[in-house]
Amino acid sequence: MQLGRVVGCVWSSVKNLGLTGQRLLIVQPVKADLSLTGRAIICTDCTGAGSGELIYWVRGKEASFPFTDAEVPSDATIVGIVDELNLGKPRTEEHL
Amino acid sequence: MLIARVIGDITATQKHPSHEGKKLLLVQPLDLDGSHRGMPVIAVDSVSAGIGDRVLLVQDGFAAFTTVGLKIAPIDSAVIGVIDHIQLDLGLDAVAPEPAPAPAEPRPAAKKQPKKNRAQ
Numbered sequence: 003m004q005l006g007r008v009v010g011c012v013w014s015s016v017k018n019l020g021l022t023g024q025r026l027l028i029v030q031p032v033k034a035d036l037s038l039t040g041r042a043i044i045c046t047d048c049t050g051a052g053s054g055e056l057i058y059w060v061r062g063k064e065a066s067f068p069f070t071d072a073e074v075p076s077d078a079t080i081v082g083i084v085d086e087l088n089l090g091k092p093r094t095e096e097h098l
Numbered sequence: 099m100l101i102a103r104v105i106g107d108i109t110a111t112q113k114h115p116s117h118e119g120k121k122l123l124l125v126q127p128l129d130l131d132g133s134h135r136g137m138p139v140i141a142v143d144s145v146s147a148g149i150g151d152r153v154l155l156v157q158d159g160f161a162a163f164t165t166v167g168l169k170i171a172p173i174d175s176a177v178i179g180v181i182d183h184i185q186l187d188l189g190l191d192a193v194a195p196e197p198a199p200a201p202a203e204p205r206p207a208a209k210k211q212p213k214k215n216r217a218q
Binding site: 065 | 105106107110112117124126139141149170172175
């Protein structure tokens with residue numbers, strides 16, 4: 003899984019039937035210090051994440067497992083919303 | 099499998115039900131010389147590793163969710179061992195990638211050449 007931050011969402015009317023009802027969120031990967039990095043990707047969501055939240059997402063075949071009955075054609079899915087990130091250092095400021 | 103170092107752990111309340119009760123670690127994959135190899139990843143812990151440990155990281159979905167005792171789950175990486183010792187018989191020179199070339203010095207600014215007047 004990778005850390006990321008939700009930076010927006012995508013609407014699509016004409017799409018594969020498996021994507022019906024799925025939220026499509028734009029996720030920007032983040033480094034351990036929470037700075038944005040890399041290229042944004044579009045993820046389906048099984049947690050109810052919203053814009054600006056720090057999340058972790060899974061890539062590949064496992065991305066369709068949360069929706070096994072629905073056969074969602076997804077290769078990236080948000081599977082958790084991060085409450086706290088502990089890097090084992092004394093905390094100087096609020097992480098999130 | 100990769101060598102990685104645990105650099106943090108993660109708390110999440112709102113998540114896929116299969117992740118409940120599992121420890122989530124933030125691990126940084128390493129090269130043999132200890133330098134970082136790509137981005138840190140989030141892995142499920144199956145060996146009670148802690149921050150600072152060098153660990154074995156598996157990055158295949160099937161291997162990952164079977165090590166934590168699940169049949170099918172949205173998990174793509176897991177920590178499957180804590181490394182005690184690494185022995186390199188051929189030395190680091192034989193396996194380490196070549197060091198990156200030093201950044202080139204900035205070139206001296208080229209002298210401005212007077213513009214040629216275009217023929218009318």
